Amino acid sequence: MDILPSYMKLYESGELHKRRDYLMKRLEKCDLCPRQCKVNRLTNIGTCRVGNEIKISEYVLYPGEEPVLQGENGAGGIFFSNCTMRCVYCQNFNFSQLGFGKNISTIDLGEIFLKLQNEMKAANLDLVTATPYLPFIFDALIYAIERGFRLPIVWNTSSYENIKTLKLMEDVVDIYLADIRYTSNIVSKRYSGVNDYWSNMQLAVKEMYRQIGETFIVDEKSNILKRGIIIRILVLPNLINQAKEALKFLKYDVSEKVHVSLMDQYVPVYKAKNYEKLSRYLYKSEYQEVVDYLYELGFENGWIQAHNLKEDDEVFSTSQ
Secondary structure, three states: OOOOOOHHHHHHHOHHHHHHHHHHHHHHHOOOOOOOOOOOOOOOOOOOOOOOOEEEEEEEEEOOOOHHHOOOOOEEEEEEOOOOOOOOOOOOHHHHOOOOOEEEOHHHHHHHHHHHHHOOOOOOEEEEOOHHHHHHHHHHHHHHHOOOOOOOEEEEEOOOOOHHHHHHHEOOEOEEEEEOOOOOHHHHHHHHOOOOHHHHHHHHHHHHHHHHOOOOEEOOOOOOEEEEEEEEEEOOOOOHHHHHHHHHHHHHHHOOOOEEEEEOOOOOOOOHHHOHHHOEOOOHHHHHHHHHHHHHOOOOOEEEOOOOOOOHHHOOEOOO
C-alpha cells in the first residue's frame, strides 16, 4: 500500500491554501528566516538576496544524499539560488552565495515537481536552501497536487530557521534533512555571517523533532524513506568540539534515537583559504575522534562516512 504524503490532508481540507496565503502576506514585512529583515519582498530584495521571484540553479536526480533518500534513481533535488547564511566554505557557492541561476515562475516550479516524479522517477522532492522561497513553494505544490503530484517532501536545511515558519511546514514536510553547523554564536558569526545560529538552531531542531518525533518510515519494497528526520553534522577541521557539542545537544535535548549522518567530506572551497582553521582538509584522526564520541554517547541510528582522509602530516593545506 502506498504511503500518501501528509500534505494531501492539508490540501483536501483547504489548510494548505490558507498557509500559502499567510506566507505570501508575510513577504510584505519578511520574517521567514531568523534574520527577520522586515523588507517588503514584493517590491524589494531581502537580506537573503531574494525578492518576489523564484530562482533556481538546477533540478537533478541527486545521488549524494543518505541511502534511504536515494532509491534507485536518486533524490529529486531542486537547488535554489541564494541563501540566508554566508558560509565561507560553501560547497554550492556559485548559486548559494554568488546567486547564479535562472528565474522561473510558480507554474514552472510546479511543472518541475511533476517532471521529477513522472519522468525522472525521483525518490522524493529534495528542496535545498529553500526557506526564502517557501510561499512560492506552497503555491507550486498546490498546482502540482492538482495534477497528481505525490512525492514526499525533503526539507534540506541549514537549520537556521524561524520556528514560526517551521510550524507552517508541519504535515507539509514529511522528511527533515537538517544540518547542525555550530554550537557557538561566535563561531557562526565568523564563518557563516550570522550571530544567532546556535540560538535559533536549537529551537528549530527541537521543533522539527516535535513534528516528526521518532517516526522513521521506510518503504519495505523500495527502501525509500517516507517520513522521518535525519540530522547531519559536517565535521570541520580544527573545530571538532563543535561537532561533539552538537552530538551532546542531540542526546540530551532531542533524542539519542534520532538518525545522525556524520560527514567527513569537508573541502576548503570558496573563501575558506582565507581562514586559517578552515583552510585545510579534515584529518582522519579528527573525524575518528568524533565517530568515537558518537558511539560513546550511545547513538545507534544513522550513517558515518569512510572517505580516504589523510593522516595529519599528509594533508595538503591551502593556508599561507
